[in-house]
Amino acid sequence: MSRAxxxxxxxxxxxxxxxxxxxxxxxxxxxxxxxxxxxxxxxxEDILDFLKAAGALPGQAGKLAGSDRTARSELLDRALRLRVALRAWLDAGAEPPGGQTNLIRSINGILAANTTAVTLWREGKGWGLKQVAHPRSLLAVLAPVAVSAAELIAEGRDAPIRKCGNPNCPMYFYDTSRTGKRRWCSMKSCGNHAKVRSFLKRRSEGHVIL
Ligand SMILES: [Zn+2]
Known part of the structure; x- marks a missing residue:
C-alpha cells in the first residue's frame, strides 16, 4: 500500500x-x-505540506525536493529538534534566551543553510538591485520558520505570545486581537467547549432556568 x-x-x-x-x-x-x-x-512530506499550507514554501523547494536520503533525514531531524527547542522555550514563558541555547543554535544553523545574493534586476528601462535566495541544501526550506522564530526572540518580552486557555490544548498564538485578550486557539473548539462547560456548571448550580 502506498503512503498516500x-x-x-x-x-x-x-x-x-x-x-x-x-x-x-x-x-x-x-x-x-x-x-x-x-x-x-x-x-x-509533512514538513513540505505544512510549509505549503502556511504559504511559506520557498520557490526553490521543488528543485531541492529530489535531494538524497541523507539530506531528507537531516531535514526531518533538524525540523523536529527545532520544534522541541521552540516548545521548550514557549513552555518556559518565552523569556529571552540567556545564551547559546539549543534554540539559538538550531535557528542559526538553519539560517546558515540559506544564503542570499544581490543580483541586478531589470526595472522598467533601468536596473535595480534585488536579494535572491540561494538555498545551499534542503534544510533551507525551514528558513522561513527559523526567521519567524528569530523575529519572536528578537521582539523580546513585548511579544504577545499566549497559550490557549484550555489546559489540555497545546496551541500557542501571537495575540493580534484589538483588546489583546484573546484566550483561545479557536472559538469553535476550545472557546466553545469552555462556554458549554461554564453553562453546564451554572445550570447544575441552579443559576440557569430552562
Ligand atoms: Zn485550544
Missing amino acids: ESAPAVEAAGRFALIGNRLALDFANTVHARRQNVDAIRTV
Whole structure:
C-alpha cells in the first residue's frame, strides 16, 4: 500500500491548525494535527505540506525536493529538534534566551543553510538591485520558520505570545486581537467547549432556568 493510501484521510491543508499568527508558532503547534491527537509532522512530506499550507514554501523547494536520503533525514531531524527547542522555550514563558541555547543554535544553523545574493534586476528601462535566495541544501526550506522564530526572540518580552486557555490544548498564538485578550486557539473548539462547560456548571448550580 502506498503512503498516500495509508495516510489518515485528512486533507493536507486542513491538517494544520494555522491559528498562531506567526509561522514559528504554527510550526510549534504541529505537535497535534488538527482534529486528531497525532503528530502532524512525521515525514519530510509533512514538513513540505505544512510549509505549503502556511504559504511559506520557498520557490526553490521543488528543485531541492529530489535531494538524497541523507539530506531528507537531516531535514526531518533538524525540523523536529527545532520544534522541541521552540516548545521548550514557549513552555518556559518565552523569556529571552540567556545564551547559546539549543534554540539559538538550531535557528542559526538553519539560517546558515540559506544564503542570499544581490543580483541586478531589470526595472522598467533601468536596473535595480534585488536579494535572491540561494538555498545551499534542503534544510533551507525551514528558513522561513527559523526567521519567524528569530523575529519572536528578537521582539523580546513585548511579544504577545499566549497559550490557549484550555489546559489540555497545546496551541500557542501571537495575540493580534484589538483588546489583546484573546484566550483561545479557536472559538469553535476550545472557546466553545469552555462556554458549554461554564453553562453546564451554572445550570447544575441552579443559576440557569430552562
Ligand atoms: Zn485550544
